[in-house]
Amino acid sequence: MPSPTKSPSTPIQSRLSTDTWAVILSLSLALLIRLGLLKSVPW
Amino acid sequence: MATSADLPDLRAEYPPHAPGRVPEEKSTLLGLLPGIALLAIVGYAGKFVEHFLNTYTKAHHITFPNIEYVLWAILFGILISNTVGVPRIFRAGVATYEFWLKAGIIVLGARFILGDIVKLGGISLILVFIAFAFSLTFMTWLGRTFNLGPQLTTLLAVGSSVCGVSAIIAMQGAIDADEEDSSTAIAAILALGALSLFTFPLIGHALHMSDRAYGLWAGLAVDNTAEATAAGALYSDAAGKFAVLAKTCRNALIGFVVLAYAIQWTRKGLASRAATARIQNKAAFLWNKFPKFVLGFLFISLLATLGSSTNPTIAALGFNKSQLTALGNLSRWAFLLTFAGVGLRTNLKDLFKQGARPFIVGAVGEVAIAAITLLLILGVNHFYTL
Numbered sequence: 213m214p215s216p217t218k219s220p221s222t223p224i225q226s227r228l229s230t231d232t233w234a235v236i237l238s239l240s241l242a243l244l245i246r247l248g249l250l251k252s253v254p255w
Numbered sequence: 256m257a258t259s260a261d262l263p264d265l266r267a268e269y270p271p272h273a274p275g276r277v278p279e280e281k282s283t284l285l286g287l288l289p290g291i292a293l294l295a296i297v298g299y300a301g302k303f304v305e306h307f308l309n310t311y312t313k314a315h316h317i318t319f320p321n322i323e324y325v326l327w328a329i330l331f332g333i334l335i336s337n338t339v340g341v342p343r344i345f346r347a348g349v350a351t352y353e354f355w356l357k358a359g360i361i362v363l364g365a366r367f368i369l370g371d372i373v374k375l376g377g378i379s380l381i382l383v384f385i386a387f388a389f390s391l392t393f394m395t396w397l398g399r400t401f402n403l404g405p406q407l408t409t410l411l412a413v414g415s416s417v418c419g420v421s422a423i424i425a426m427q428g429a430i431d432a433d434e435e436d437s438s439t440a441i442a443a444i445l446a447l448g449a450l451s452l453f454t455f456p457l458i459g460h461a462l463h464m465s466d467r468a469y470g471l472w473a474g475l476a477v478d479n480t481a482e483a484t485a486a487g488a489l490y491s492d493a494a495g496k497f498a499v500l501a502k503t504c505r506n507a508l509i510g511f512v513v514l515a516y517a518i519q520w521t522r523k524g525l526a527s528r529a530a531t532a533r534i535q536n537k538a539a540f541l542w543n544k545f546p547k548f549v550l551g552f553l554f555i556s557l558l559a560t561l562g563s564s565t566n567p568t569i570a571a572l573g574f575n576k577s578q579l580t581a582l583g584n585l586s587r588w589a590f591l592l593t594f595a596g597v598g599l600r601t602n603l604k605d606l607f608k609q610g611a612r613p614f615i616v617g618a619v620g621e622v623a624i625a626a627i628t629l630l631l632i633l634g635v636n637h638f639y640t641l
Contacts, residue, residue, distance in 0.1 A: 234357035235551035242362065242555055245581050246574060253584040 282347040290348015291592070294355070297335065297599065298591035301328030325488045325495075325594050329452060332598015341599055352596020356481050357548040359589030360499055364555030365574060365582035368563055372500065372556055378635065379471060379504040386475050386628050387508065390416035394620045401616050406432040409516065410440035411613065415620055418506045418546075419444050419479030425509055425544050429517035429534075431527045442605065443617035448482035449601050451625075455486045458629075459494075466493035468636050474501025476628040478621075481597050484590065495590075503549055510544035555582070 228236075244250040301324040312319040335341065341349060391412050398408025410432055414423040420441050427437045455477065459469040470487045473494065477483035480502050487498025517534045534540050562573025574582065 229547065230354050231357060231547035234354055234548050235361060238358045238361035238548075238551055239554070241585060242365075242558070242574075242582060245578050245585075246558070250581065252577065253581040253588070255584040255587050 286344075287348040287351060290345040291351055292348070293341075293345045293599070294349060294352060294592040294595045297331050297595035298324070298328045300331055301325070301595070302591060323489060324591065325485055328591065328594040329485060329598040329601075332595050333449075333601050333603075334598075336599050336602050337604070345599075349596055349599045352593045352600065353481065355589045355592040355596070356484065357546075359586045359593060360480075360484075360503065361548050361551035361555055362582050362586040362589065363496065363499055364552040365559045365579050365586070366496055367500065367556045367559065369553075369556050369560040372553070375467075375471075375497070375500055378639070379474070379501040382471065382475055382628070382631055382635065383501070383504050383508065385631060386624065387416045387505075387512075389627055390620065390624045393623055394616070397616050397620050401612050403613060403616060404436065406430055407436040407440060407613060410436055411443060411617060411620070413512060413516065414440050414444045415478050415617065415624060417509050417512050418502070419448065419482070421480070421506070421546070422509050422512070425513045426516060429513050429530060430520050431530050439613045443613045444478050445482075445601070446614060447617050447621045448477060448479045449603075451477045451482060451486050451621075452489060452597075455625075456489045459490050462633075464632075465636075466491050467497050468632050470494035470497025470499075471501045472629055472632045473498040474503075475505070475632070476621075476625040477502075480506060481593055485594050485597055488590065488594070503552060506546045507549050509546060510541040513544050514540055 241250065245253075304327045305322060305324040308319065309321060311317075394412035394415050395408055398411055403411070409430055410423050410426055413426045414420070416422075423437055423440050423444065426432065451473075455469075455473055459472070464472070469490050470493065473486040473490070474483050474497065477486045477498075483498050483502040484495060488495030514534065514537060517530060517540075521531045521534060558573045559579060560573065561569055562575055562579070564570045564573070
């Protein structure tokens with residue numbers, strides 16, 4: 213039986229909480245800054 | 256591109272316009288973009304107006320107080336939300352403001368050295384416990400006096416003593432509260448949070464409070480994290496930093512409080528079978544409820560602390576000065592989206608239509624909590640300069 217394909221409008225579902233996603237995003241950006249790949253962030 | 260299966264359902268976790276109401280439709284990654292763009296436009300409009308007013312008044316030698324972008328972003332958001340309204344297409348993205356808040360708090364960790372956190376966090380924790388014990392007892396008594404149901408009373412007490420909307424949502428499952436009670440409690444907390452944005456800075460300035468004392472007060476007395484951060488930032492940048500620290504200490508208690516209530520309700524035989532099963536593994540329950548962004552905040556602070564070391568080998572492990580500036584600016588951008596969301600989420604009609612009694616209980620309780628925490632802060636400030 214063919215497995216169902218996911219369309220772009222598939223509802224967003226995750227086992228990870230929003231807190232965890234916020235940690236992942238922030239630490240990834242911090243890593244980019246630490247490695248010098250993101251040199252400055254203007255304000 | 257990330258697949259939609261990897262992403263969180265932000266709307267379900269943080270219902271925006273109608274507090275406590277379950278969203279009708281699910282979000283998609285694409286569906287979040289219009290709302291995030293609206294947050295960015297409203298927030299940037301606030302930043303632009305702040306800059307424009309500063310430049311204009313300076314060029315024309317006009318004496319005008321510096322009104323931070325925070326207030327403009329919130330006001331523009333409230334204006335949109337309460338006049339034309341926020342169309343459905345933007346709502347899912349606007350609801351992501353809590354996500355940006357948490358990301359902003361984590362990165363804000365770069366502006367704290369661990370020693371400061373231990374010192375100020377220690378004072379905050381003592382004050383948090385005193386304020387927590389008072390507000391929980393007082394709100395419970397007030398709810399009973401006004402004949403509110405036990406679940407609504409509990410939700411209001413926990414929401415006002417721990418961390419606002421997150422605590423109410425976490426507690427809802429633990430005590431099997433119905434949707435209407437949660438919605439009412441959230442509405443009361445949000446309405447009072449919105450009022451605090453305008454009253455707290457005025458009181459702080461009238462009492463000539465230091466940034467640190469005011470920030471601690473905002474973090475201890477304002478219930479919802481977004482409003483506490485905004486109330487702090489409206490006073491000054493430094494006050495915003497201390498408000499976040501005090502609020503983070505409160506947030507860290509959420510798991511313990513929800514667990515204690517869940518155990519109490521189970522012992523009284525009031526909890527459902529599902530709620531009882533959830534507290535069998537207490538460690539898993541605590542970890543589930545613990546706000547993970549606190550760990551991210553501490554980790555970034557650790558790297559900032561290492562970077563400030565006088566030992567070059569240790570300092571090389573952490574962030575240098577320009578990296579800290581970049582991280583500080585990142586947190587400002589995240590907060591810019593958050594404050595726009597606070598305004599866009601504030602629908603005054605929705606907030607006040609929940610009935611007078613819960614609002615009165617909330618208002619009386621909040622005024623008492625604000626007064627007691629203010630006295631605590633002023634008392635501590637007398638012996639230990641904040």
